[in-house]
Every structure is written in C-alpha cells, then in structure tokens.
Amino acid sequence: EAGVTQFPSHSVIEKGQTVTLRCDPISGHDNLYWYRRVMGKEIKFLLHFVKESKQDESGMPNNRFLAERTGGTYSTLKVQPAELEDSGVYFCASSQLTGVNTEAFFGQGTRLTVV
Amino acid sequence: GEDVEQSLFLSVREGDSSVINCTYTDSSSTYLYWYKQEPGAGLQLLTYIFSNMDMKQDQRLTVLLNKKDKHLSLRIADTQTGDSAIYFCAERSGGYQKVTFGTGTKLQVIP
Numbered sequence: 001e002a003g004v005t006q007f008p009s010h011s012v013i014e015k016g017q018t019v020t021l022r023c024d025p026i027s028g029h030d031n032l033y034w035y036r037r038v039m040g041k042e043i044k045f046l047l048h049f050v051k052e053s054k055q056d057e058s059g060m061p062n063n064r065f066l067a068e069r070t071g072g073t074y075s076t077l078k079v080q081p082a083e084l085e086d087s088g089v090y091f092c093a094s095s096q097l098t099g100v101n102t103e104a105f106f107g108q109g110t111r112l113t114v115v
Numbered sequence: 116g117e118d119v120e121q122s123l124f125l126s127v128r129e130g131d132s133s134v135i136n137c138t139y140t141d142s143s144s145t146y147l148y149w150y151k152q153e154p155g156a157g158l159q160l161l162t163y164i165f166s167n168m169d170m171k172q173d174q175r176l177t178v179l180l181n182k183k184d185k186h187l188s189l190r191i192a193d194t195q196t197g198d199s200a201i202y203f204c205a206e207r208s209g210g211y212q213k214v215t216f217g218t219g220t221k222l223q224v225i226p
Contacts (some may be wrong), residue, residue: 004157035216042119043158043203043216057212091158104214106150106158 002026004107006092012113018080023108025074025094032075033068033095033104038088046090049075049098082114119217121204126223133191135220137204140185144206147180148214149189152201161189161202191222199224 013019025032034046036052046065047057051072060067064083069075079086089111095104118140122220127133139147148163164171164178171178177190193197204217 026188033213037219040123040218042218043205045213045215047215103160108155108157 004086004092004094004105006090006107008110009108010111010113012115013082015055015084015114016081018078019082019111019112021077021079021090021092021112023075023077023092023094023107025092026105029094029105030072030097031104032069033075033093034075035091035093036088037091037109038085043091046077079112082112084114085115087112119204119206119215119218121202121220123218124221124223124224127194128225129194129196131194132157133189133194133198133222133224135189135191135202135204135222137187137217138185139204139206139215139217141208141215142185144185146207147164147187148203148205148207149176149178149187150178150203150205150216152203152219154200158203167170177195194222194224196224196226198222 007022028049032049035043037043045059048055049069052069066078089109091109093104093106121137145166146163149161150158151161152158162173164180167224174190201219201221203219205214207214
C-alpha cells in the first residue's frame with residue numbers, strides 16, 4: 001500500500017513567485033493535515049481537512065497561503081506570492097476518520113527554499 | 116496555547132543509552148508521542164503513551180511520563196548508528212488529532 005506522497009520533494013523559487021505543493025494521502029483516509037517546519041524550529045500545524053472540508057485552519061500564517069482538497073482526495077497548498085520566511089519543510093499527514101487514536105502517517109515533506 | 120520544548124542536540128557513543136527529554140505545558144494532553152525523522156525521510160511514529168500511564172516499554176525504547184511535572188522522556192538502550200536522526204516530542208489534547216510538536220532533538224551516535 002502506498003504511503004502519503006508529496007510532490008515536489010524540493011522546490012527553489014524566487015521571492016514573489018508562486019509555488020504549489022501537492023499531497024496524496026493514503027487511500028481511504030479522510031483526515032488530511034498540513035504542517036510546516038521552519039529551520040531549527042518546531043513543526044507547526046497549518047490546517048486540517050476532513051474529506052473536502054476545512055476542519056481547522058487556525059495555523060495558516062496569512063492569506064498568501066491557500067489550501068484546497070477538491071473531491072476529498074489529494075490536497076494542494078499554494079503560496080502566492082512567496083516570501084523568504086516561507087522557506088521550510090512542509091509535511092502532509094493523513095489518518096482514518098474513526099478510531100480513538102488512529103495514527104497519522106506523514107509524507108516525506110517538501111523542502112521549499114525561497115531566495 | 117500549547118508549548119512543547121526539547122533540547123536541540125544530543126551526542127552519545129554507540130552501545131550507550133540515550134535519553135531525550137521533553138517538557139510540555141498543556142495539562143489536558145491525552146496522548147504524548149515520539150516521532151523519528153531520518154535524513155531525507157518523513158516523520159515516523161516511534162511510540163506513544165496515554166496520559167494515564169507512567170511508563171511504556173517497547174524493545175529498546177522506554178518512555179517515561181511524569182504528568183505532574185509535564186515531563187516526557189525517551190530512552191534508547193544500546194544506541195546504534197542507525198538511531199541517528201531527529202526525534203520529535205509531540206502531544207495531542209483535542210480531537211481530530213491536531214498534534215503539537217517540539218523543536219526536535221538531533222541525536223548523533225558516535226561509532
């Protein structure tokens with residue numbers, strides 16, 4: 001069974017450009033999460049989808065970030081326009097909807113560098 | 116809000132035990148986790164402990180929880196070079212698995 005896959009693995013863009021990150025969760029997982037780790041700091045929650053609906057987007061830093069999950073399958077996270085402080089590793093995770101403590105499986109992350 | 120803190124770096128010799136410490140602030144934490152991130156890889160759940168437990172052992176891993184002091188530790192016995200990675204402490208209090216992570220501790224194992 002395929003795990004959580006993220007694309008691209010690395011992205012280097014110039015300040016002001018647009019970047020779109022993609023996450024394919026494990027098939028059948030209704031919960032999908034985005035997290036971000038800025039260099040040397042903690043991994044911070046960005047937002048949570050349940051199927052195609054945004055359950056919690058309290059961690060989104062500002063309106064330059066737009067996350068979508070049309071159809072409740074894969075998700076995209078678009079940064080437009082990118083700023084230097086957006087550099088970091090963006091992780092996606094997915095888990096089943098039901099269960100007391102269903103494990104969240106993480107992807108390998110997308111390393112974004114804004115220059 | 117929730118806050119999870121860890122030391123940033125730990126260096127041990129191969130064969131020794133490693134102890135990685137973590138403190139958290141949310142007294143309503145239900146689950147506490149240890150994740151491992153190897154270079155170029157994603158986050159791998161190593162183990163977790165319920166807040167009503169004091170200890171959990173899984174092969175070479177021992178997790179100790181002091182709920183009064185909000186202190187969590189991960190002990191790795193007989194540390195191997197393959198254990199070199201970043202270890203993240205994390206906690207979850209609410210539903211829907213919103214997890215709060217620490218800064219990560221980079222473990223370096225010296226042969």
